[in-house]
Amino acid sequence: MTDDIQINGGGKLRHLLTLENLPGELVTEILDRAQTFLSVGDRKTKKLPLLRGRSVFNLFFENSTRTRTTFEIAAKRLSADVVNLNIATSSQSKGESLLDMIDNLVAMQADMFVVRHAQSDAAYMIAKHVPKGIHVINAGAGSHSHPTQGLLDAFTIRHFKKDFSRLKIVIIGDILHSRVARSQIHVLKALGVNEIRVAGPETLVPETLSDMGVSVYNDVDSAIKGVDVVTTLRLQNERMKASLVPSAQEFYEKYGLTKERLALAHSDAIVMHPGPINRGVEIASNVADGPQAVILRQVTFGIAVRMAVMSLLHE
Numbered sequence: 001m002t003d004d005i006q007i008n009g010g011g012k013l014r015h016l017l018t019l020e021n022l023p024g025e026l027v028t029e030i031l032d033r034a035q036t037f038l039s040v041g042d043r044k045t046k047k048l049p050l051l052r053g054r055s056v057f058n059l060f061f062e063n064s065t066r067t068r069t070t071f072e073i074a075a076k077r078l079s080a081d082v083v084n085l086n087i088a089t090s091s092q093s094k095g096e097s098l099l100d101m102i103d104n105l106v107a108m109q110a111d112m113f114v115v116r117h118a119q120s121d122a123a124y125m126i127a128k129h130v131p132k133g134i135h136v137i138n139a140g141a142g143s144h145s146h147p148t149q150g151l152l153d154a155f156t157i158r159h160f161k162k163d164f165s166r167l168k169i170v171i172i173g174d175i176l177h178s179r180v181a182r183s184q185i186h187v188l189k190a191l192g193v194n195e196i197r198v199a200g201p202e203t204l205v206p207e208t209l210s211d212m213g214v215s216v217y218n219d220v221d222s223a224i225k226g227v228d229v230v231t232t233l234r235l236q237n238e239r240m241k242a243s244l245v246p247s248a249q250e251f252y253e254k255y256g257l258t259k260e261r262l263a264l265a266h267s268d269a270i271v272m273h274p275g276p277i278n279r280g281v282e283i284a285s286n287v288a289d290g291p292q293a294v295i296l297r298q299v300t301f302g303i304a305v306r307m308a309v310m311s312l313l314h315e
């Protein structure tokens with residue numbers, strides 16, 4: 001995937017498909033803009049006119065709670081008209097191809113598509129297909145990328161920790177199948193984080209991940225020592241072709257984020273999770289609900305970050 005499809009010759013964002021190779025300055029511009037939108041949520045009238053008269057189509061071919069809803073809220077806060085296409089009851093069941101469906105939605109004068117799909121290149125294919133002036137945002141593509149999640153993760157870290165260059169960050173769990181892990185690693189590298197660790201069982205955190213410029217640990221206790229940020233990820237059972245962990249209980253005992261494990265991190269470390277969380281599998285309830293968890297703040301920040309992306313694309 002080349003990034004010229006998502007950035008035009010003038011360096012402006014045309015689509016948001018991946019964070020891989022997205023310049024740090026552009027990431028910072030998105031985060032700075034999101035910062036200006038954060039207070040809109042505290043107003044009595046949570047509205048700005050930036051996308052007034054524009055039509056945003058949410059196309060979620062995979063389930064979602066946070067991403068779909070916060071994209072809808074973000075678009076509505078920017079005064080766009082939002083269409084949530086119910087894929088299960090759409091004419092896809094009658095054999096309509098993805099691109100034929102897109103052509104019909106373009107004929108309905110769509111301005112922006114927000115796409116979640118199990119196929120890694122679905123959003124990219126749509127971006128290549130649509131006429132100029134229509135924007136595509138990847139809202140989660142297979143195990144490949146989830147760019148707005150990576151951006152909201154970076155926004156959350158910046159909110160609590162400020163200086164990226166000094167941070168030690170660990171991502172624990174099923175890294176192999178995680179689009180969240182990939183996007184978080186790409187964005188943190190763009191922002192200058194020097195020490196990124198990934199940790200979990202060898203079947204889900206293979207040594208080959210070090211090609212991404214991260215340190216690979218199969219012992220979580222060693223990986224978590226002294227870090228400033230801990231992200232835990234659920235087991236992506238729906239993407240595993242075979243069972244890659246013995247049992248949820250054994251996974252929790254060896255790799256779950258318990259209070260005892262978290263005590264090995266820096267005393268003011270924050271705990272993040274993209275959701276949905278599986279209590280007692282990758283994270284203990286008293287950690288998910290504890291004082292260091294910023295999991296629900298991530299969700300709120302996601303609205304401002306998605307507003308920032310949509311408003312930048314529209315310019």
Ligand code: CP
Pocket residue numbers: 063064065066067068140149274275276
């Ligand atoms: N973080 C995330 O993508 O959650 P959803 O699957 O609920 O959108």
